[in-house]
Amino acid sequence: xxxxxxxxxxxxxxxxxxxxxxxxSFAIPPSSLLAILGPNGSGKSTLLRTLLGLVMPRRGTMILxxxxxxxxxxxxxxxxxxxxxxxxxxxxRAIELVASAYLGRWPGVLRPPEREEAMEALxxxxxAHLADRSIGVLSGGELQRIYLARSIARRPRLILLDExxxxxxxxxxxxxxxxxxxxxxxxxxxxxxxxxxxxxxMYHATHVLLLRNSMVSFGDASHAFTEEAVRSAFGHTGHxxxxxxxxxxxxx
Amino acid sequence: MIELLxxxxxxxxxxxxxxxxxxxxxxxxxxxxxxxxxxxxxxxHAAFGGIALGLLLSLEPLVVAVPFTLGVAMAINWVRRxxxxxxxxxxxxxxxxxxxxxxxxxxxxxxxxxxxxxYLFGSILAVSxxxxxxxxxxxxxxxxxxxxxxxxxxxxxxxxESARADRLPVDRDDTLxxxxxxxxxxxSVKVVGIVLxxxxxxIPAATARLLVPTFVTxxxxxxxxxxxxxVAGLLVSYLADVPxxxxxxxxxxxxxxxxxxxxxxxx
Numbered sequence: 001x002x003x004x005x006x007x008x009x010x011x012x013x014x015x016x017x018x019x020x021x022x023x024x025s026f027a028i029p030p031s032s033l034l035a036i037l038g039p040n041g042s043g044k045s046t047l048l049r050t051l052l053g054l055v056m057p058r059r060g061t062m063i064l065x066x067x068x069x070x071x072x073x074x075x076x077x078x079x080x081x082x083x084x085x086x087x088x089x090x091x092x093r094a095i096e097l098v099a100s101a102y103l104g105r106w107p108g109v110l111r112p113p114e115r116e117e118a119m120e121a122l123x124x125x126x127x128a129h130l131a132d133r134s135i136g137v138l139s140g141g142e143l144q145r146i147y148l149a150r151s152i153a154r155r156p157r158l159i160l161l162d163e164x165x166x167x168x169x170x171x172x173x174x175x176x177x178x179x180x181x182x183x184x185x186x187x188x189x190x191x192x193x194x195x196x197x198x199x200x201x202m203y204h205a206t207h208v209l210l211l212r213n214s215m216v217s218f219g220d221a222s223h224a225f226t227e228e229a230v231r232s233a234f235g236h237t238g239h240x241x242x243x244x245x246x247x248x249x250x251x252x
Numbered sequence: 253m254i255e256l257l258x259x260x261x262x263x264x265x266x267x268x269x270x271x272x273x274x275x276x277x278x279x280x281x282x283x284x285x286x287x288x289x290x291x292x293x294x295x296x297h298a299a300f301g302g303i304a305l306g307l308l309l310s311l312e313p314l315v316v317a318v319p320f321t322l323g324v325a326m327a328i329n330w331v332r333r334x335x336x337x338x339x340x341x342x343x344x345x346x347x348x349x350x351x352x353x354x355x356x357x358x359x360x361x362x363x364x365x366x367x368x369x370x371y372l373f374g375s376i377l378a379v380s381x382x383x384x385x386x387x388x389x390x391x392x393x394x395x396x397x398x399x400x401x402x403x404x405x406x407x408x409x410x411x412x413e414s415a416r417a418d419r420l421p422v423d424r425d426d427t428l429x430x431x432x433x434x435x436x437x438x439x440s441v442k443v444v445g446i447v448l449x450x451x452x453x454x455i456p457a458a459t460a461r462l463l464v465p466t467f468v469t470x471x472x473x474x475x476x477x478x479x480x481x482x483v484a485g486l487l488v489s490y491l492a493d494v495p496x497x498x499x500x501x502x503x504x505x506x507x508x509x510x511x512x513x514x515x516x517x518x519x
Contacts, residue, residue, distance in 0.1 A: 052416075053416075053417065053419070054413060054416055074418070074419070077417070079414065079417050081411070081413065081414065086411065087285075087410060087411065089285075090285060090409070090410045090467070091285075091465055091466055091467050091469075091470050092410065092466065093465065093466055096466065096467075100407055100410075101418070103403070104407075104418055104419075104420065105403030105404050105406070106402075106404075106406030106409075106410065106467060107403065107468070108402070108468045109468055134465050
């Protein structure tokens, strides 16, 4: 197993006339969880979108498992978008959402082997009972679980999550982290999540990247999450007074 | 009633109605789920500009209207993708320009434009053998592309970003969807008329959405409703001697209302 699963080197991203990311470099090993934190407009979501191939960088490299991330096999990168931004009015059942991930298109009538594969992914996140529910009636936490099933259906090396705490209650968020911890342990997948939830980041993350368009700090959670780094990223310690010192809490 | 079917104009109208009813409803499900109803109105009015130009040049109107409307669809798609304007703003601009051009072309023609009314409101008598050939060809193209494109368009309709992340060529697929939608709208205009074309696209899909829980069944039910209401509307329009477009849309509205009541009771 490679010591590094994901390496990002000298990443510059410009959108319009604004430099969104400047010289971002970091590397994480298999089974790690990287939390990306920073104020609004700091480039967190852009970094995620660049890793997904939705934004083209001006400069820099992104290597996943020894290959440029754009050449990684289909399914090597799983993605859980922000639940609140999804179109709940779309006529879809949970199982179709999962099947679309490995079919690479929206499913028509699911054939038995397609259904079986999707059910297996749903069972892995404890959501088999939701398979035939319409996505319009699922709670935020349930939908997030479906998306996680979708993202792990192809056994990805890297799972990306965009603000997983948004639109999901605390219990749902704790469930999600338990499932992510399972994926990391089982498959050696690394998880990268953009978050505003400092507590969850401190509790679950093995690595933290503080971002303010350029990197403020990066390292394992206990070293990157210093008061100085937080002040530099946010200008103040904001709502996290007293939380920058690494400590474990009863999150779940 | 049976003898009606022996009239060649009626046979053409029914065949045309079935074809455009199926195609418009098929593309209509994407229009509805992508919230692009205004695009349907915009492209049918763009067709008016092309038809008027065809009449002015004394050419077969559809021969001019198809490339004209295709051009407008591509221009709307370009503005939507490459400027900071929203898609509906782009539609609003091109819609007005095409109608203005159409009015100028018709006035330059300096003769009564009674045939233009058939295009505005639809006419059962208007479907020519040439129209049927074009509609059949378009139907064949739609059928041929369905296995490959339906699932990709549906995926991008649900979440374009995830589809892009899964490396689907979303922009190229959208361009093709716009193009096929534009051609479908132009060839439907003879039966439905420009004024009601947007409703013809949207109502069967909206009705199906009320009745079924999945996108694949929504597509099938919408196509069935589109075909049945087109035929029923054409027959009623002949018997009552009223414009075919209005009659078809009213029949669709009755079905929609029934579906809304069924959906309301289920909740």
